[in-house]
Amino acid sequence: MYKIMIVDDSSFMRMMLKDILKNKYEIISEANNGEEAVEKYKTLKPDLVTIDMIMPNLNGIDAVKQIIKFDPKAKIIMVSAMGQELLVEEAIQSGAKAFIIKPFQPEKVLETVESVLKGK
């Protein structure tokens, strides 16, 4: 089973995402800010990370940059709200593989996660 880490400063959002993913994947860890995400990534090496765009202590994009620096092959999916297209673009340029948009549509989320995991 693929191991996934969820990064979001809202525990509600983490719970939502976890419930969508937990039947097909193993959620090995959660983090509530960018700094924690980078740290945990280094020790846990998950197969995939979802990262919220706007967080305290290192925002999503900087977290992506740091994770990619440590592991250029990291599979990262950005979580964003509508209206953050510019930021999403920047995140993709920094190394994120895809993005999902809040509010979550479970099928879309699963589809995106699957395609990123397969795209070896």
Add this chain to the structure above:
Amino acid sequence: MEILSKYKEAFINESREIISNLNKTLLNLENDPSNLNLINETFRYLHNIKGMSATMGFEEITKISHELENIMDLARKGEKNLTSEIINILFKGVDWLEKLINGLEKNINIKEFNLSSLYEQINLVFSQPKESLKKESNHLDNFIIEPVKPSTLKIDIKILDDLVNLIGELVIAKNRLQEAILSLNDNVLSNLLYNVNKIISNLENTILKTRIVPIEYLFDRFPRMVRDLAKEQKKEINFIIQGKDIGLDRGILDELYEPLIHILRNAVYHGIETPEVRKEVGKDPQGKILLSAKKEENYVIIEVSDDGNGIDINKVKEIAIKKGLIKSNEIDLLTEERCFQLLTLPGFTTVTSVDKTSGRGVGLDVVKNKIESLNGSFKIESNFKKGSKFIIKVPLTLAIIQALIVDIYGETYALPFSIVKEVFSIKDTTNKVDFKGKSIPVINLKKILGIQNGSKSNMKEILIVDFKNQDVGIEISKIKSQHEIVVKPISKLLKPSNIFSGATILGNGEVVLILDINNIIMKEEEIGKQYR
């Protein structure tokens, strides 16, 4: 259904936390409207609520948070200055968010709310021309936010209560074991027991500490209230909070909310003068209210002081006499401190007109009763024309108290040490004693406790306790000991009688009821009438 309610609950809990944070950042922004860190933090909170409510399909909450987020976005980009009007609109929006979220919990139909005026005001913000087009920098720079809170864990208060109870049981079980081991005279076992004892007592202290939370949780609820009241009264107030990090038992913390609201309201309404009046008397037009906490041994002292108008002691005396609370020939015997205590008698109020929030039944007597029910004390100090100070003293925790263990006709009871002012011996049962030159009533507990016969002894002891600023005697047979006890809640079956506040287990395993002296005195109607 079940899944839905699980999300809803999580949503409500997290939203409330965010709203409390929003009130904090907005208050800070009011004083420092261009602080980029605060702007970003506020933006992020609104953004979170928006994302969460959109996920849940709560459209109105999504819409409001989205609009407010847009305002913050403009502020973030430097296109809009956060004027006090805009901050007011943000506050109003946050209030609506809170109302809608509270409505969710009670399943109130959102259609019942009329939000059109809020949207009108928000639209005004956007229709105004852009103020400045500052630096077109990469707005990612704006995301650096200072570190927040260390990680904490939320625990149901019931679990903590259970832990406190369980440790009590453990102590009893250990005491039995101890007796058995000591009777064996075995050195090895005794040494092992010593270690276990030490660990259990550490464990007990640690568990009791889990109930202690920083007073910040209580204090943070007030700045917003003081601000709103001050605006309404057209007063300028600098509200200062000190000692936020002082810890206090969770149970006590909640009980202090209402008394403090009352005192703070009084300070805004009757303490601080209008800026015009203040200028006239040579004070800074901006008044000051200080809310502070400090620790003193096993107590926490909370003070509310203001530099307002103070209390006119002569007026207090006048009213007390007029209302028959005290005789005119007695009044001059009262010390100044005692005079201010008159304010805490039921039915006393110096303000003749009833305004919107203060007044109406909730007087300082209620404040005093509440604090005394927590085994605390309440004091008023005031300098006419210069300001007042309200001092609340409460024990750190209700879970451990200093207690007197007493014998009443052969039965053992406990009562809080803090309420006892003096103890002396008498020879015979009586219903009146002389104390400090005054004849005071004595309560015999035999009947209230339903003791049928009980052992007889020649000597009795009288405990002098304070009841609504009057001395009352309580007759007991003798004092057995004084030490710290762990208060445990008692079953509902005993509750209706209201004469016990809890129970405890003594070192020897004996279960002892704790007397609720205030309620017992209140029950003694005769005395009650005398002191009304």
